[in-house]
Amino acid sequence: MDLRYEAYCFADPLFYDEQPEIGTPVDEFASALPAPSGWVTADRGVWRVLHPRGQVLPGQGWKIHVSAGLDNARRVLGQVHEYCLEHRLSYKHLRSMLTLLARNSKYAPRDGSAKLVTIYPADDRQLERVLEDLSARLEGEHGAYILSDLRYGAGPLYVRYGGFVEQWVEHDGNRVLAIRRPDGRLVPDKREPTFSVPDWVKIPACLRSSVAARKVSDPGQFRYRVTRSLHFSNGGGVYVAEPEAGGDEVVLKEARPHAGLDKARIDAVERLRREHDVLDRLAGVPGVPQVFERFTVWEHHYLAMEYLPGSSLGSWLARNYPLTRRGTTDADLAAYARRALEIVDGVEKTIEAVHARGIVFGDLHPLNILVDDDGRISLIDFEMAFDVESGDRPALGAPGFRAPADRTGFEIDEHALAALRLWLFLPLSQLTELAPAKLPGIAEFVERRFALPEGYADAAVAALAPRVAATRSAPAHTELDQEKPDWPLVRKQIAEAILASATPERQDRLFPGDIEQFRVGGACFGVGAAGVLHALDVSGAGRFPEHERWLIDAVHRDPPTRPGFYDGSYGIAYVLENFGHHGEATKLLASSARLVEQTTDHALESGLAGIGLAMLHFAAVRQDNEFGRQALTTAVRLAEALETAPPPGNFARAGLLSGWSGPALLFIRLFERTGEPAWLSFADQALTRDLEECVETDDGSLQVRDGGARTLPYVGVGSAGILLVAEQLARHRPDANACESLPALRESCRGEFVIHPGLLFGRCGLAVALGMDPDPAPSTRAAIDLHLARLSWYAVPFKGGLAFPGNQLLRLSMDVKTGGAGILLALAALQDGKEVLPLLGGAPSLQTSGR
Numbered sequence: 001m002d003l004r005y006e007a008y009c010f011a012d013p014l015f016y017d018e019q020p021e022i023g024t025p026v027d028e029f030a031s032a033l034p035a036p037s038g039w040v041t042a043d044r045g046v047w048r049v050l051h052p053r054g055q056v057l058p059g060q061g062w063k064i065h066v067s068a069g070l071d072n073a074r075r076v077l078g079q080v081h082e083y084c085l086e087h088r089l090s091y092k093h094l095r096s097m098l099t100l101l102a103r104n105s106k107y108a109p110r111d112g113s114a115k116l117v118t119i120y121p122a123d124d125r126q127l128e129r130v131l132e133d134l135s136a137r138l139e140g141e142h143g144a145y146i147l148s149d150l151r152y153g154a155g156p157l158y159v160r161y162g163g164f165v166e167q168w169v170e171h172d173g174n175r176v177l178a179i180r181r182p183d184g185r186l187v188p189d190k191r192e193p194t195f196s197v198p199d200w201v202k203i204p205a206c207l208r209s210s211v212a213a214r215k216v217s218d219p220g221q222f223r224y225r226v227t228r229s230l231h232f233s234n235g236g237g238v239y240v241a242e243p244e245a246g247g248d249e250v251v252l253k254e255a256r257p258h259a260g261l262d263k264a265r266i267d268a269v270e271r272l273r274r275e276h277d278v279l280d281r282l283a284g285v286p287g288v289p290q291v292f293e294r295f296t297v298w299e300h301h302y303l304a305m306e307y308l309p310g311s312s313l314g315s316w317l318a319r320n321y322p323l324t325r326r327g328t329t330d331a332d333l334a335a336y337a338r339r340a341l342e343i344v345d346g347v348e349k350t351i352e353a354v355h356a357r358g359i360v361f362g363d364l365h366p367l368n369i370l371v372d373d374d375g376r377i378s379l380i381d382f383e384m385a386f387d388v389e390s391g392d393r394p395a396l397g398a399p400g401f402r403a404p405a406d407r408t409g410f411e412i413d414e415h416a417l418a419a420l421r422l423w424l425f426l427p428l429s430q431l432t433e434l435a436p437a438k439l440p441g442i443a444e445f446v447e448r449r450f451a452l453p454e455g456y457a458d459a460a461v462a463a464l465a466p467r468v469a470a471t472r473s474a475p476a477h478t479e480l481d482q483e484k485p486d487w488p489l490v491r492k493q494i495a496e497a498i499l500a501s502a503t504p505e506r507q508d509r510l511f512p513g514d515i516e517q518f519r520v521g522g523a524c525f526g527v528g529a530a531g532v533l534h535a536l537d538v539s540g541a542g543r544f545p546e547h548e549r550w551l552i553d554a555v556h557r558d559p560p561t562r563p564g565f566y567d568g569s570y571g572i573a574y575v576l577e578n579f580g581h582h583g584e585a586t587k588l589l590a591s592s593a594r595l596v597e598q599t600t601d602h603a604l605e606s607g608l609a610g611i612g613l614a615m616l617h618f619a620a621v622r623q624d625n626e627f628g629r630q631a632l633t634t635a636v637r638l639a640e641a642l643e644t645a646p647p648p649g650n651f652a653r654a655g656l657l658s659g660w661s662g663p664a665l666l667f668i669r670l671f672e673r674t675g676e677p678a679w680l681s682f683a684d685q686a687l688t689r690d691l692e693e694c695v696e697t698d699d700g701s702l703q704v705r706d707g708g709a710r711t712l713p714y715v716g717v718g719s720a721g722i723l724l725v726a727e728q729l730a731r732h733r734p735d736a737n738a739c740e741s742l743p744a745l746r747e748s749c750r751g752e753f754v755i756h757p758g759l760l761f762g763r764c765g766l767a768v769a770l771g772m773d774p775d776p777a778p779s780t781r782a783a784i785d786l787h788l789a790r791l792s793w794y795a796v797p798f799k800g801g802l803a804f805p806g807n808q809l810l811r812l813s814m815d816v817k818t819g820g821a822g823i824l825l826a827l828a829a830l831q832d833g834k835e836v837l838p839l840l841g842g843a844p845s846l847q848t849s850g851r
Contacts, residue, residue, distance in 0.1 A: 003107040003233070005808040006399075008515045010102045014434075014798075015501070015512035016098065018046050028096045032074070033081045045508060046099045047519065049092040050084070057090055057120055060179045060189075061162045062204065066117035066134070067143025067156040068110045069258050070265050072160050073100055073116055079137050080117050082822035087179030089130065090120040104144055106260040106268070106396060108234045110193040114144035120164050122245040127531065131157060131431035134186070144259035144267075145299065147193035150210050159210075161201050163189045168561045170599055175606060186598075187494070222297045224252060224304070234270030235260020236300065240307060248307065250292060251380075255301040264395030269301050271383040276303055276740065278385040282357055287350040287378040302800035308380065312374035313343065317427060318710060318750045321447075323753035325699040330689045332453075337450045339375075346377035348417060355410050358388050364416035365398035366423065400429025418463035418828040421534060425450050427755065428793065430809040432464070441481075441791070462484050469624055478802055487831060492800065494824050495541035497801030498532060498814045502547060507557060510550050513815030514806050520562060523554040525571030525838075526605065526760075534575045534838070539828040543579065552576070552707065560588070563595035566657065566817070566837075567609025574614050574838055577621065578594065589618075602641055603653075604662025605716075608634050612666045613839040616673065628673075635670055638663045639682050645689055652706035654690035654720030656837075657760065659704075660688050664725045665840065682734045686728060687738035690722050694741075702744035715765030716817065721750040725771040726842055746770060750783040757794040757804050758813070763787050768826050768836050784830065791823070 011017035030048050035041045042049045046278055051057075068076040077093055084091045094100050094116055104113050121127040131537040135153050140158060149158035163178060168184040169178035178186040182200055190196055195214070196377065197203065203211055231238040236254030253272060260268035279291035289306040296302070322328045322336045347369060362384035372376040384394035388409045394402070397493035400423070403415035425428045425446040432439045441819070443457035469734055479485050479493065509522025511528040517527045525531040529551045537543055555572060562568030567594040601607030607802030612634035619627035629725070642663065654657050664686035671679035695705045703711035703719045712718035723745040730739045749766040767787035770780050796812060797801045804820050806813025813819025816837075829836035 001147065002808055004109065005107040005515055005810055007102050007105050008518070009399075009810055010098060012811070013034055014807070014812050016515045016813070017512070018102075018508075018518050022191055027697070029074070029077060029093060030095060031075065033093075034287065034368065036085065039085075043047040043095070043507075044092070046095055046103075047092045048095050049090075051090045052088040055090065057122065057164050058166065059165050060161070062121060062124065062159055062161050062162065062207075064117075064119040064121065064127070064130060064152075064591070065115045065146050065149055065158040065160065066119070066138070067114045067146055067158065067258075068100075068116045068141065069143055070097065070261070072100060072141055074099060076138060076141050077116060080119070080134065082117060083130075083134060083137060087130070089126075091117060093117045101261055101265065101648055104234065104261050104481040106233050106235050106262060110232065110234050110768065111191045113234050114146045116143070121587050124204040124206070127159070127204060127546070131159070131206060135726075142258060148191060148195060150207060150214065151194050152207070152210050159165075159207060161189070162193070166561060168687055170607075172600055173543075175568070176424055205238070205305070205418060224250065226252070233260055233268075241304075250304045251289070251307050253303045253305070255303075257299055257301075262395035266395060272303050274383075275383040275385065278359055278382045282359060282382075284352060284355065285350075285353045287346075288354065288382075289374070289378070289380060303405045308370055308378040310370035310376070310378060313366040313369040313371055315709065316343075317370045317424065321427070323752065324751045326696070326750040327699060327746055328700060328752065333450050337425070337452060341452075342375060343371060343377065344417075344421055344424065346375065347420065350379055351413050351417065352379050353558070354385075355388070355413070359385050360388050360392075360410060361385050361416075362394035362414050363402075364413055364418070364420065365401040367398070369420075381640070385639050398528065399808075400433050402433075408638055418460040421460040422446055422457065422464075424454070426753075428809065431794065431805060434805055434810060434812070436465055437795070438796075445793075478792065478795045478797060480683070480795045480802070486790065487827065491539060491824060492541070493802040494820050494827075495539065495801070495802075495806075496642060497798040497803040498536065498820050499541075500799035500801055501812075501814050502513070504546065504550050507554070510547060510554075511821075512646070512811075513813045514818045516567075516817075517815070520567040521554075521558060521560065521571055523551055523558075524562075524567050526566035526817045527815040529554065531566075532814055532821040534578070534820035535816055535825045537579075538834055539824045540832075541824070548576075548579055548581070552581065555584070555588060559591060561595075562593045562606060563599055563611055564601075564606035564774070565614055566605040567829055568606070569595070570611050570614040571838075573633050574617060583624065600627045600641070602645075602660065602663050603658045604636055604665065605657035607662075608638050609662030609666050612638070613669060616666075617839060627662075631666075632670070634664075635679070636682070636684075637667055638686075642686055642689065648693040648705075651705060652693060652704045652712055652717050654693035654704045654719040654722060655712070655719075656724055657716040659690040659693070659717070659721065660686040661722050661725040664690075664729065668725070668728050668732065669839070679738070680729065683725075683729050684733065684736040684738050687722060687726055687736075691738060691741055692812070694719060694722070696744065697748075699747070700744065701747035701750070713748040713751065713754075713766060714761045715769060716760035720766050720769035723749065723769045724772055724840065725768075727774070746773065750779075752786065752790075754787070754790070756807060756818070757791055757823060758806065758818045759826050760817045761807060762818075763790060764823050764826035768829050771830050797836075 008016040035050050038053050040051045040053050052061045058367040066080055099650050121130055131152050132245045135155055138155050147824040150316055151158055163177055167178040168175050171188045180186055223244050229237055229239050236256050239252045240249055241252045255268035255272035258267050276294045282288045291306055292304040294303050321331045360721045368381045369456040386392040401416045401419045403412040403456045407415050419829055424440050439461055443461045447457040479490050502510055504739045509517050511532045513527045522528045533547055560569040565571040569588050572584040573588040596611055599607055615631035617628045643732045664683040667683035668680040693704050694702045697703055697711055703713050706712050713720055715721040726738050726742055729736050749770045754763040759765045767784045770784050774779055794804050803812045804823055806818035814821055816822045825836050826833040
């Protein structure tokens with residue numbers, strides 16, 4: 001579960017977004033704060049920028065951030081606005097109250113949380129004056145602590161040294177915002193949840209007392225030694241610690257005032273107080289942690305409680321779920337079902353004991369359930385729990401497990417228990433919240449595939465959705481639910497849904513997709529308009545000039561700050577060139593030259609591999625040897641980097657987008673263009689480097705290792721991405737070292753269960769990777785058919801078409817990486833032999849039946 005996604009679910013019930021809720025003014029703050037003549041205003045995503053006309057700011061310096069709560073935000077902002085206009089200070093502020101709530105919610109990114117306003121002083125003298133003046137104006141106002149900054153005084157003012165204008169540099173394979181050292185070199189502008197100062201920057205005199213205050217120990221002694229962290233959220237951390245006085249390890253839960261807001265606008269401190277009171281009432285209940293004390297150090301609040309053994313039920317399922325493995329037998333399914341039903345029974349008994357004390361747990365989901373080696377069940381995280389007589393409702397909850405508004409009291413936990421009963425056998429609970437009509441199909445599969453006791457699934461459906469249960473025999477069907485789907489119709493419906501989702505009136509994005517579009521922009525290939533328009537064209541859905549115009553305008557309006565193929569200028573230029581917009585493509589490539597020079601990342605998504613492949617494409621379509629020379633130079637840089645590539649780290653990068661498989665693809669294409677066999681040797685070496693990140697799983701497949709326990713089979717990051725390129729190396733050099741792994745890589749793509757449907761990180765990518773086999777066995781064809789058949793699990797009717805959920809299954813996505821456009825490309829590749837992704841090469845047309 002990637003908790004970042006929850007913060008992008010506030011705005012819209014169907015798509016990830018930063019915009020306010022439907023019916024909420026986008027600029028509710030701005031409407032009350034008009035800018036007079038002589039000021040320039042501009043919208044930058046969720047921010048409104050105000051700048052005195054003709055004033056020139058330095059590129060970087062000490063900036064002032066102003067924090068506020070939801071209750072005082074308008075008052076604080078009004079004071080700051082008035083002051084900045086009076087003193088002609090450039091500043092920016094969030095555009096709406098809902099955005100402030102979302103950015104200070106429990107799972108919002110910690111490094112940017114709590115900021116309502118950013119002010120840009122021209123120099124240190126102006127910095128001092130503004131801090132003194134605003135400190136007096138805002139005396140007594142409150143706001144959440146801005147973790148990345150230094151606090152000034154006791155109010156809501158914070159400072160940090162950083163960039164005033166956008167500059168970019170590459171760091172650890174990513175394009176990040178930059179500041180400039182005195183020698184002119186760009187370095188990352190650190191934006192972390194801790195205060196730091198560049199080594200060449202001197203602390204202004206007006207901030208020395210603030211630095212000193214930060215170093216002074218709070219008189220309230222911290223009587224524990226933290227040994228490791230378990231979890232971080234915007235509300236605070238959860239740690240394992242040892243008491244200084246000795247004794248067993250404890251869990252410390254931290255809460256920051258005014259931070260980690262839930263939908264009821266309650267902060268982490270109030271939730272911690274409630275959790276303490278509830279645990280006191282539950283003292284002695286087996287499976288509930290004993291509470292030791294609640295205390296405050298500085299401004300942070302802590303709760304010390306018993307450390308319970310075991311791992312989360314989510315981790316247990318990842319290790320034990322049988323349908324992610326190939327060759328699962330009926331005996332495997334029966335053994336798993338016995339263990340899962342024992343867990344369900346244990347959770348039910350624990351919840352019954354909690355209810356017997358008059359407490360509703362309120363937040364039952366797999367990450368809050370621990371299972372130890374003996375199968376004993378414990379519950380953790382009681383911050384949403386409440387007295388059943390209070391009439392309260394939890395303001396937070398896990399998607400797929402949180403109860404609808406018509407449930408009260410103990411029914412809230414009963415709803416979550418019912419979801420858990422199905423989730424243990426088919427973990428798609430988030431999908432049922434997005435598309436409740438999917439519930440009967442999930443229940444039918446669970447009951448049939450695992451041979452569960454009669455009535456097991458019916459009881460779960462009845463508790464989850466009584467109205468759906470009443471029509472269980474007639475669930476909502478799509479064309480994908482047919483025994484033999486009409487695939488041309490399916491593809492037409494996917495294209496119709498994509499086009500129906502378009503928002504040409506918006507400047508930030510044309511098609512809804514993954515939350516990454518709010519980081520890299522809505523024009524790029526991976527998660528933006530360029531990729532979607534490419535997919536519509538390649539799959540036969542057609543060209544759409546009005547949307548191509550939007551793409552061109554977007555590039556003019558916000559020129560890409562990244563050169564990568566999937567997240568920047570080269571992917572956009574590729575699409576514009578293919579659509580005949582040669583002049584626009586040329587200008588975009590020329591404006592990216594400096595960015596390419598600065599790039600050291602090797603990967604296909606953001607780095608040199610994707611750039612080099614695009615250069616080869618331009619060399620071919622334009623018959624321009626200069627592009628060919630640039631591609632060759634880029635490949636040489638990659639070959640040199642390969643020789644000194646660091647060993648694999650703890651977390652996965654191997655695969656098509658992030659690993660060395662992307663450079664391997666460029667080396668293969670150069671061999672095809674030049675006939676020079678050395679490029680195939682480099683390709684073999686690059687693939688071997690990615691294979692070093694792979695481990696053999698218990699079913700004999702080869703998958704990319706990610707951390708200590710998880711393995712990944714996907715295209716973007718995972719074994720399927722390695723397979724896609726290794727199959728192409730085998731066409732030219734079947735005796736290459738990397739090609740020895742082809743059978744085990746293919747096996748990794750045959751698991752029956754895949755949580756996401758998409759191309760780069762889901763089921764369709766596995767199907768396409770299997771489809772690259774030049775001589776597929778009947779079992780391979782059957783696996784591809786099964787992947788396509790299982791698309792029915794995810795398909796959601798949308799405005800006459802078919803849409804699919806993106807990453808985390810919380811909202812629909814139309815992009816290439818995670819959504820409908822990628823699925824459209826996969827179907828075109830498997831059914832028509834089209835090139836599934838640019839510059840990757842075509843696959844054999846398998847004419848799959850889908851069943």
